[in-house]
Amino acid sequence: MTTTVIPLGPSANPDLAPSPPRRQMVALARGAGFAVVGIGLTLGLWWLAGLWLVANPNLVAFGGFAPGPTLSALWQIAQSGWLWNAAGASLYRVGAGLGWAIAVGVPLGILIGGSRAAAAVSHLPFQFLRMISPLAWMPVAVIVFATWNGAIIFLIAAAAIWPIVFATANGLRKIDPHWFTVARNLGGRGFALLRVIVLPAIAQDLLTGIRLGLGVAWIVLVPAEFLGVTSGLGFAINDARDTLEYDRLTAIVIAIGVIGLVLDGCLLAMIRRYRWHSSD
């Protein structure tokens, strides 16, 4: 038997052909260029606002908000380790809150994604609860939890749980029922079925839910830390305001944004790692 080899161009099968490194580099450079322009514009606006503050006799006391003082304060609190202590306390609370949200939200999501009855029963209560700002629970949380830390972790969990529940349920509903038949036929049961089939099948949706949950958790964190505790980034903002250190205050705000961006980037990377959908 003879075989004729038909040479296929790189476009013959875009899935199999690695995209040429040249084009990838160009795309990367373009992306980086746009990012630099975006950051530059933001810094420029900020700098102009700072000039305006200093030029205005009524507002000159707020000169600390300008980029110069802020960035030097940021450098200083980062160097002294003070920033990392505050961020560490906050990250611990967000981590614990998110951990609880996952521990409770994923099983709940599996339940309502897997059972029509559970979905129907939970629909109204969950939609109702979802619409309540987690901060509305603050007085209740303070009464119920013995420590401020406990109350804050609860508020974060209450904020983060809903996207996780709904994303998990959504992912589960997309599973091809035939996958269960095949797995059962091959001896898959109970926990092994969950770990080997269900979790990878919903991983992308689940991580997207966690990413959204982390987003709200990070937003809720700051107001939650305004109360009671004497550590964390939220407390640090309040503290800087009370001591009129506006440069430090702005530095903390910047740090909150940057840390949030990094956390979000980590989850995005995980989503890319575990994605398998050819669509979306």
Place this chain on the structure above:
Amino acid sequence: MVSNMNASHVTVSGLSHRYRATPALDGIDLDIPAGQRLAIVGRSGGGKSTLLHILAGLIRPTAGHVQIDGETVSGPSPRWNVMFQQASLYPWMSVRQSVELGLRFLNRRRQGDAIAERLLDLVGLDGLADVNVQKLSGGQQQRVALARSLATEPTLLLLDEPFSSLDALTRHDLQDAVGRIVSDLGLTMVLVTHDLDEAIVLADRIVVIGEQPGRIVADLLVDPTLSDRRDTHAIAPLRDKLLSLFGGQSAGGGEPHPHPARHAA
């Protein structure tokens, strides 16, 4: 040449099944000796898949029971596996991971790589072990599904129209592959199909199931001396006989052929 040491002996007695209001199977009795290659043919909705699912322990019958090697079937087992119409591969897995899945469920993953290697060779996918299954063609995906059903070293292979979603040439290749593998491994095979030619090519024995509810209306042995089963002339008498059995069963008696397009050889 064929040793029946690896093969299962299947007995089906008094098997009936209904889905709520729909009677699907009624009083099926069947004895499948070890190493036999049985094809079950019948019209759509005749209960063929139901029968196969019951054989595999995926559905519990309403009445009657199945015994495999003297044991009553009560659930899935690594000793028999089904290959379905759709490959139903898990899109996040590589070819190797797909093949090893059954061993993973049995906590026998350590043997996985060696077994997968051998099976991929057998089904003609060597060299593709680390490719994601989404990058395979339909025929290659069915080959993975075949290797996956063989990984737990079953003695009974159950096939539910495994080739019907493939184009004619690919189907032809896969039929040959399955025929060769089943006889090399000396397995008992139960093949459900719409395709009479496929049944004749692959089976020693053909059972025709009538519809609503499914009952055995004919049970024929394929002449073992038939030399070339792809020879349309040689198989014509058997094919005509099967067709007439189909025709006799159809309610209106109008169209005698289950799927004319598929058989326009």
